[in-house]
Amino acid sequence: xxxxxxxxxxSVFNSILLTLIGLSTLLPFIHVVAKxxxxxxxxxxxxxxxxPLGFNIEAYKFAFKNTPILIAFKNTAFVTFVGTCLALIISxxxxxxxxxxxxxxxxxxxxxxxxxxxxxxxxxxxxxxxRSLGLMNNLWSLILPHLLVVYNMILIKNxxxxxxxxxxxxxxxxxxxxxxxxxxxxMPMSKPILATIAVFSAVxxxxxxxxxxxxxxxxxxxxxxxxxVNLVRQADLMDSINSxxxxxPDTVRAVSVVIGTVPILLVYPLMQEHFVKGITMGSVKG
Amino acid sequence: xxxxxxxxxxxxxxxxxxxxxxLLPGILLTILFKYVPIYGIIIAFKDFKIFDGFWxxxxxxxxxxxxxxxxxxxxxxxxxxxxxxxxxLVWIFPMPIILSILLNEVRNIYFKRTIQTVVYxxxxxxxxxxxxxxxxxxxxxxxxxxxxxxxxxxRIPFFVTPRVFRGVLVATxxxxxxxxxxxxxxxxxxxxxxxxxxxSKIDGANKFQQVIYITLPGIMSTVIVMLVLRLSSLLNAxxxxxxxxYNPTVYNVADVIDTYVYRTGLGRQEFSYASAVGxxxxxxxxxxxxxxxxxxxRYSGRSIW
Numbered sequence: 001x002x003x004x005x006x007x008x009x010x011s012v013f014n015s016i017l018l019t020l021i022g023l024s025t026l027l028p029f030i031h032v033v034a035k036x037x038x039x040x041x042x043x044x045x046x047x048x049x050x051x052p053l054g055f056n057i058e059a060y061k062f063a064f065k066n067t068p069i070l071i072a073f074k075n076t077a078f079v080t081f082v083g084t085c086l087a088l089i090i091s092x093x094x095x096x097x098x099x100x101x102x103x104x105x106x107x108x109x110x111x112x113x114x115x116x117x118x119x120x121x122x123x124x125x126x127x128x129x130x131r132s133l134g135l136m137n138n139l140w141s142l143i144l145p146h147l148l149v150v151y152n153m154i155l156i157k158n159x160x161x162x163x164x165x166x167x168x169x170x171x172x173x174x175x176x177x178x179x180x181x182x183x184x185x186x187m188p189m190s191k192p193i194l195a196t197i198a199v200f201s202a203v204x205x206x207x208x209x210x211x212x213x214x215x216x217x218x219x220x221x222x223x224x225x226x227x228x229v230n231l232v233r234q235a236d237l238m239d240s241i242n243s244x245x246x247x248x249p250d251t252v253r254a255v256s257v258v259i260g261t262v263p264i265l266l267v268y269p270l271m272q273e274h275f276v277k278g279i280t281m282g283s284v285k286g
Numbered sequence: 287x288x289x290x291x292x293x294x295x296x297x298x299x300x301x302x303x304x305x306x307x308x309l310l311p312g313i314l315l316t317i318l319f320k321y322v323p324i325y326g327i328i329i330a331f332k333d334f335k336i337f338d339g340f341w342x343x344x345x346x347x348x349x350x351x352x353x354x355x356x357x358x359x360x361x362x363x364x365x366x367x368x369x370x371x372x373x374x375l376v377w378i379f380p381m382p383i384i385l386s387i388l389l390n391e392v393r394n395i396y397f398k399r400t401i402q403t404v405v406y407x408x409x410x411x412x413x414x415x416x417x418x419x420x421x422x423x424x425x426x427x428x429x430x431x432x433x434x435x436x437x438x439x440x441r442i443p444f445f446v447t448p449r450v451f452r453g454v455l456v457a458t459x460x461x462x463x464x465x466x467x468x469x470x471x472x473x474x475x476x477x478x479x480x481x482x483x484x485x486s487k488i489d490g491a492n493k494f495q496q497v498i499y500i501t502l503p504g505i506m507s508t509v510i511v512m513l514v515l516r517l518s519s520l521l522n523a524x525x526x527x528x529x530x531x532y533n534p535t536v537y538n539v540a541d542v543i544d545t546y547v548y549r550t551g552l553g554r555q556e557f558s559y560a561s562a563v564g565x566x567x568x569x570x571x572x573x574x575x576x577x578x579x580x581x582x583x584r585y586s587g588r589s590i591w
Contacts, residue, residue: 010493014391021385022404025465028419031429035422046427094312097305104298109309116316119572121323122564123544124551128340129323145319148312178304207412210526214552225414229530232414232421250422257418264410272403 029261036060036254043251059251067252068219069259072227075139076206079223083143083205084198091153092194096182098153099160113150130215141215142208142223149204152197159193160186192274199271203264228256327568330561343558350562360546360563367542370452370523375516378460382467383509387501389468390475391493405465413462413530420458421445451536458531459524470512471505478504511582518578521570543567 003011030050035043039054047053063069097103098110120126126145135141163186171181187194209225216226232253299306330350332343354360385405392398408416424430424444431441444454482500491499525544532540543563551560 006492011391011393014388015397018388018392018397018401022401025404025408025461028423028461032419032422046432049429090311090315093308097309100305102298103302103305104295109313112313113316116320118575119324119568120320121326122561122568123547124557124561124564125323125326125329126319127552128326128329128557129319132340144315148315150316153312178302179308182308203410207410207414209412209414210529225412228412228414228418232418250425253418254422257415257422260415260418261411265407268407268410272406 032254032257035251036258038251040248040251043248043254059247059255062247063252063255063259067227067231067256068222069224069227069256071220072222072224073259075221076224079139079142079208080202080205083146084202086143087147087149087152087201088194088198090147091149091197092156092187092190093182094148095153095156096160096186097178099157113148113153117150127214136215137218137221138215139221142205142211145211146201146204146208149201152200156190156193156197159190163189195271196274199267199274202267206264224256224260228260231256327561327565329558330565332558334557334561336555336557346558350559351566353559354562354566362538363541363543363546364521366540367521367523367544370455370528370540370542371520373452373456374459374524375520377456378464378467379513379516381460381464383471383505385464386468386471386475387497389472390501402465402468405468407465408462409466411462413526416458416462416527417530420454420461424454445531446533446535448536448539451532451540455524455527455531455540459527471508474505474508475501507585510585514578514582514585516578517581518571518575520574521567 027050031048034050034052035048036059037052037055037057038048039056039058042048042053094113098106098113100106103109130136130141135144167185167189168181171185176184207225208223209229212223212226213229216222231249326340329340329343331345331347333346333349334340334343338344389398389401392401411419422428426441426443430444435441442450444450478500482504483496486496486500521543523542525542528540528542529545529548532545544567547560547564547567550556550563
């Protein structure tokens with residue numbers, strides 16, 4: 001059917017509206033990127049819009065030389081990489097066992113895990129626990145509590161349950177052990193869900209701020225998000241740093257926002273195909 | 287298979303011991319980092335001092351709870367948690383629904399995908415980054431205040447003005463989460479039979495009528511389930527966001543239960559009092575989750591687990 005006049009008007013209006021929404025999402029970020037590449041005069045006088053004025057990379061050089069941003073980057077990368085790998089292994093292993101309908105104690109185990117989604121000890125007991133474990137100022141304090149995220153485990157379990165039973169049965173007949181079936185057959189077949197969960201946990205580890213603030217005070221253990229928040233909060237942080245080039249705090253802030261975001265922007269196209277699948281799979285299920 | 291099951295649990299466990307090995311790391315981590323802190327809640331009923339330790343601290347019964355419930359500041363943070371959460375619910379909840387309906391009407395697949403790619407992105411940024419971005423945008427000489435000045439209005443120091451701070455919380459949360467929120471509704475929209483639209487067109491329905499009579503009813507069950515599930519976080523105003531963005535000048539309007547627990551517990555070292563506040567929060571959240579899930583199940587036969 002040919003679109004009527006009304007439909008065409010709507011369509012144009014709709015496209016304009018959506019474009020505006022898209023722009024309002026992008027422009028704030030672009031503004032910060034522009035600032036990070038602008039020279040100080042323009043930044044201080046607040047003239048930078050969405051295009052760098054007096055383009056230069058001095059602020060980046062300054063940030064890498066005079067602030068702990070490299071250490072922060074390294075620590076965050078460590079937590080993200082180790083955390084994501086271990087979380088995938090531990091969650092999928094548990095998910096495999098729980099995906100078997102005959103597993104003895106399955107229902108009880110599910111209650112055991114699911115209960116922790118709805119009730120938790122809260123901040124103070126968790127903090128005291130971390131202290132008595134001697135994990136203060138240890139990057140593992142950011143990793144260990146998040147290796148088994150129940151929600152992610154359930155997503156993996158649901159995926160495993162959707163795989164055909166016959167595969168497991170014929171492997172059993174060939175004498176394969178459960179661990180062999182899990183690691184050699186089920187895991188390679190489940191790359192889509194594992195990629196989805198890897199993305200979600202990597203982003204979670206990369207972005208985690210509060211636990212880092214709670215458990216890490218040693219400047220050598222600083223993470224990127226911690227560094228970023230400290231930087232935005234302390235307007236006069238720069239005064240304490242001796243340097244010949246004085247870069248305005250606003251520019252250094254912009255630089256750290258960009259550095260904190262770029263890794264996510266880089267993997268974003270890769271993960272996009274996965275996360276939509278992931279979330280619709282995990283959405284309220286029947 | 288069924289024969290095996292009949293021989294009892296022990297037989298199964300012995301013959302499938304390796305399944306339990308696979309479960310072991312997850313179980314141990316869950317006990318250590320989830321159940322041990324739950325057990326640790328008992329310090330809310332003790333007078334916990336670091337040097338007396340967990341076991342050495344004396345029991346004091348409901349002393350801390352009596353203090354909590356007679357503390358007027360506690361009611362302030364309770365109110366703040368609730369009202370910020372309600373503001374977010376009222377403003378933000380409808381937005382993904384509208385946005386997904388608009389997106390669904392786009393015929394050009396490339397345009398649609400581009401917009402989707404853009405609006406999903408902020409979901410993946412940390413609150414620290416979002417704070418950095420909006421700190422630049424909303425600062426006194428930032429673009430937003432420039433626009434206000436251009437319109438002849440006074441510049442507003444957004445992050446330190448109690449009158450607008452809750453608005454800042456709602457707006458930044460919307461910026462971060464609305465796009466991502468469309469995914470679930472877009473999925474629901476694909477299940478609407480396209481023939482309904484074609485036949486309604488023949489009957490002379492316009493776009494607006496189609497949305498009211500076909501699209502909305504088509505996703506209504508999803509909307510209701512999402513709404514009910516959202517109710518379970520009625521006391522959850524968005525801890526990390528507020529913790530990163532707030533400051534003493536806006537405590538009156540933005541200090542929420544979790545930030546209060548943090549400051550009394552770890553700032554002022556009143557571990558037991560803060561745990562009592564935290565326990566109150568955990569219990570109320572637990573009840574809300576159970577209730578909302580029961581409602582969702584009753585309404586649609588679906589539930590979160």
